[in-house]
Amino acid sequence: MSDARSEILARVRHASRCLPEEEITLALSRLGNGPSATLPHPDMAISFLTNVLKNQGTIAIASNRSEAVTVIGKYLYEHHRSRKLVAGNDARLAALPWRDAGLLPRFGEAESGELAALSYAVAGIAETGSIVTCTGRNNPAANNLLTEDHIVIVALDDLVERYDTALEVLQTARPRGVNIISGPSGTADIAMHMVHGAHGPRRWHVVLLGDVPADYVDQARDLAGLSGKSQAEQLPDTGE
Amino acid sequence: MTVSSNDFVAQAAAALQEPERLRTRNALGTHMPAMRSKAAEEFGDYQALRDHVASVRQHALDNLDYYLPQFEQQALDNGNQVHYARTGTELNDIVLTICQRHNARKVAKGKSMVTEETELNHHLESAGLDVVETDLGEYIVQQAGETPSHIVGPALHKPEAEIRELFLEKHPLGPRELEDPPAMVEEARTVLREHFVSADVGIVGANALIAENGYSLLVTNEGNGDLCANLPNILIVCTTMERVLPRASDAAALVRLLTRSTTGQPISCYTSYYSGPRRQDDIDGPLETHFVLLDNKRSDILASDYKDMLQCIRCGACLNHCPVYIGAGGHAYGSVYQGPMGSVLTPLLNSLEESHALPNACTSCGRCAEVCPANIPLPDLLRDLRHEEYRSKLGSGRWRTGMKLHAWLSQNPRVYRFLTGLTIRTLHRLGRRSGGFTRLPFASGWTQERDFPAPQSDTFMHQYSKQDSQDE
Numbered sequence: 001m002s003d004a005r006s007e008i009l010a011r012v013r014h015a016s017r018c019l020p021e022e023e024i025t026l027a028l029s030r031l032g033n034g035p036s037a038t039l040p041h042p043d044m045a046i047s048f049l050t051n052v053l054k055n056q057g058t059i060a061i062a063s064n065r066s067e068a069v070t071v072i073g074k075y076l077y078e079h080h081r082s083r084k085l086v087a088g089n090d091a092r093l094a095a096l097p098w099r100d101a102g103l104l105p106r107f108g109e110a111e112s113g114e115l116a117a118l119s120y121a122v123a124g125i126a127e128t129g130s131i132v133t134c135t136g137r138n139n140p141a142a143n144n145l146l147t148e149d150h151i152v153i154v155a156l157d158d159l160v161e162r163y164d165t166a167l168e169v170l171q172t173a174r175p176r177g178v179n180i181i182s183g184p185s186g187t188a189d190i191a192m193h194m195v196h197g198a199h200g201p202r203r204w205h206v207v208l209l210g211d212v213p214a215d216y217v218d219q220a221r222d223l224a225g226l227s228g229k230s231q232a233e234q235l236p237d238t239g240e
Numbered sequence: 241m242t243v244s245s246n247d248f249v250a251q252a253a254a255a256l257q258e259p260e261r262l263r264t265r266n267a268l269g270t271h272m273p274a275m276r277s278k279a280a281e282e283f284g285d286y287q288a289l290r291d292h293v294a295s296v297r298q299h300a301l302d303n304l305d306y307y308l309p310q311f312e313q314q315a316l317d318n319g320n321q322v323h324y325a326r327t328g329t330e331l332n333d334i335v336l337t338i339c340q341r342h343n344a345r346k347v348a349k350g351k352s353m354v355t356e357e358t359e360l361n362h363h364l365e366s367a368g369l370d371v372v373e374t375d376l377g378e379y380i381v382q383q384a385g386e387t388p389s390h391i392v393g394p395a396l397h398k399p400e401a402e403i404r405e406l407f408l409e410k411h412p413l414g415p416r417e418l419e420d421p422p423a424m425v426e427e428a429r430t431v432l433r434e435h436f437v438s439a440d441v442g443i444v445g446a447n448a449l450i451a452e453n454g455y456s457l458l459v460t461n462e463g464n465g466d467l468c469a470n471l472p473n474i475l476i477v478c479t480t481m482e483r484v485l486p487r488a489s490d491a492a493a494l495v496r497l498l499t500r501s502t503t504g505q506p507i508s509c510y511t512s513y514y515s516g517p518r519r520q521d522d523i524d525g526p527l528e529t530h531f532v533l534l535d536n537k538r539s540d541i542l543a544s545d546y547k548d549m550l551q552c553i554r555c556g557a558c559l560n561h562c563p564v565y566i567g568a569g570g571h572a573y574g575s576v577y578q579g580p581m582g583s584v585l586t587p588l589l590n591s592l593e594e595s596h597a598l599p600n601a602c603t604s605c606g607r608c609a610e611v612c613p614a615n616i617p618l619p620d621l622l623r624d625l626r627h628e629e630y631r632s633k634l635g636s637g638r639w640r641t642g643m644k645l646h647a648w649l650s651q652n653p654r655v656y657r658f659l660t661g662l663t664i665r666t667l668h669r670l671g672r673r674s675g676g677f678t679r680l681p682f683a684s685g686w687t688q689e690r691d692f693p694a695p696q697s698d699t700f701m702h703q704y705s706k707q708d709s710q711d712e
Contacts (some may be wrong), residue, residue: 004324007326008326008535008539009305011535014543016302016305019303019306034288034296034489035284037282038282109523112437128507135522136521141469141524162492163496164489167489168488171453176525177469177513178455180511181509182506182508182511184509185463186461187376187377188461189396190425191403191421192267192268193400193422195421198429199462200510
């Protein structure tokens with residue numbers, strides 16, 4: 001197919017401006033990065049939590065690692081009456097005090113039929129309420145996609161404001177794949193009815209780990225317009 | 241790409257006779273614009289975002305001779321194989337060869353308009369492969385043996401009951417209720433999960449290709465594209481060369497704009513960036529990855545006056561806002577691409593001879609240009625195509641004579657004013673008593689459906705000049 005390649009590239013050259021490289025890079029740098037979305041709150045953590053809720057996720061905060069496993073244990077019990085979950089071979093996940101919550105994680109790649117997977121995000125994005133994972137041993141892509149529930153820990157220090165900042169990982173770490181997740185799997189393909197759990201997880205639960213004031217959850221719920229809704233239904237596991 | 245676009249009028253007339261589907265389309269034409277405008281409002285400086293992405297895309301297209309080879313080199317460095325296809329047939333052959341080399345039997349496909357354009361499924365199936373569309377909308381359309389009616393929501397034309405019947409017929413799962421959409425989604429999830437796990441090859445499209453690092457961007461809400469891109473051992477990304485963007489940050493800007501225009505979401509559930517095959521220490525991902533870059537006349541468009549059309553990001557906003565699309569429905573266009581963007585693109589990718597009815601499926605209301613995130617002047621491009629249609633002597637002789645007459649009248653304002661004045665005054669006198677006409681010569685298209693109101697008194701121009709002389 002090499003003749004297809006040279007023919008197409010010749011046609012493209014014919015239609016392009018054929019400028020020298022320096023001129024192109026200069027013109028590109030002049031274009032800048034463009035605007036990002038307005039945050040719902042001046043505080044990055046509150047904005048992140050608000051946008052997770054708007055993306056149909058549920059949220060919890062944990063001030064330390066022991067609280068994180070407790071929160072996760074509670075969530076698993078409420079949804080599945082289970083202590084099992086699958087997690088990638090991430091040193092940060094291996095180091096969690098699992099016994100504190102009596103949880104039995106399996107470390108590796110998720111398989112179809114498993115109920116819940118846990119990821120440790122490389123970043124959280126306030127602008128979009130997203131979490132970022134990279135494929136590989138730490139978090140095989142299947143762990144984001146094959147289970148009923150996807151639970152994600154995001155460290156407060158790993159929050160970034162803008163979506164494009166999170167993409168810097170493409171240039172620095174250059175993983176095979178970067179998955180940016182912003183909600184449970186959804187589809188409206190049947191007569192425009194929104195249904196969660198199309199192919200991937202039905203529920204998406206984000207645990208923000210760090211020194212976060214407890215009222216951030218309520219502030220985020222207010223900003224997301226959920227304050228009137230039943231706490232039990234929307235937030236099964238605030239850790240209280 | 242086979243089209244039946246010149247039957248637009250007959251196909252649209254048939255679509256208008258389907259009240260339930262028309263109701264669905266009206267709902268689409270109400271909700272989607274409302275969600276888009278809410279998302280644009282909440283963003284902040286949305287116009288600045290639009291202008292930024294448009295200028296980046298313009299820059300990328302102007303310098304595609306630089307960015308396309310840059311992307312190719314990066315993709316090769318990442319361990320991919322890169323193929324070029326001049327035509328749809330070439331793309332289909334390349335994909336089939338890859339599948340056959342690996343003795344593949346089952347292919348799991350993510351949503352890809354490019355492979356709809358090349359009719360890849362048909363080609364692979366003729367060679368004995370089992371091809372499964374995994375986007376729920378595409379899956380429904382594939383099972384029903386239909387074509388997509390909307391570039392984003394391929395099955396939005398199908399009422400819930402039809403999909404229930406389809407699943408009951410196609411899935412051998414015994415008697416069951418499938419009472420609501422969640423139950424149907426659940427069933428499709430179970431059926432398709434099996435296919436993901438057993439597929440030998442995954443095929444996906446790309447929303448963008450990033451020149452600086454060779455990554456491709458994949459935007460979905462279901463996560464099906466990611467399953468296709470990660471589970472099978474072979475991954476083939478089928479896309480077109482004008483998807484190339486210079487930097488990762490440009491892909492970020494595109495995402496901000498795309499999902500807001502498509503569904504009103506600030507971001508889709510899954511936006512993923514893939515570089516190539518699995519690395520030495522990886523435990524997941526495909527073993528071999530391919531990019532197939534299709535031209536199919538895009539290099540001609542790049543060199544033509546229709547170049548702006550290559551800025552299209554396939555968001556579907558112009559469909560959702562088009563009164564003709566909402567009325568006529570996607571199938572009336574007889575093409576993979578529908579609505580205003582389809583009416584421009586279809587003649588350019590096929591031929592004006594085969595699809596000159598489409599540029600006429602436009603009321604020049606301008607809503608599409610108002611909402612197009614890529615700032616494409618769609619009504620202007622449609623007008624240019626109509627102009628070309630006239631010059632190429634396509635269209636009926638009667639229509640052409642009418643156009644000629646109209647053009648002559650427009651160039652002779654005195655005659656024009658005299659004739660319109662005469663007509664208006666005559667109609668005014670004749671219709672004074674009844675207030676309207678149930679029949680009029682040369683206007684049966686109107687009077688068959690509704691009465692033609694009688695003009696009040698005189699033409700605007702006549703009243704205007706009378707006023708003018710009074711003022712003096």
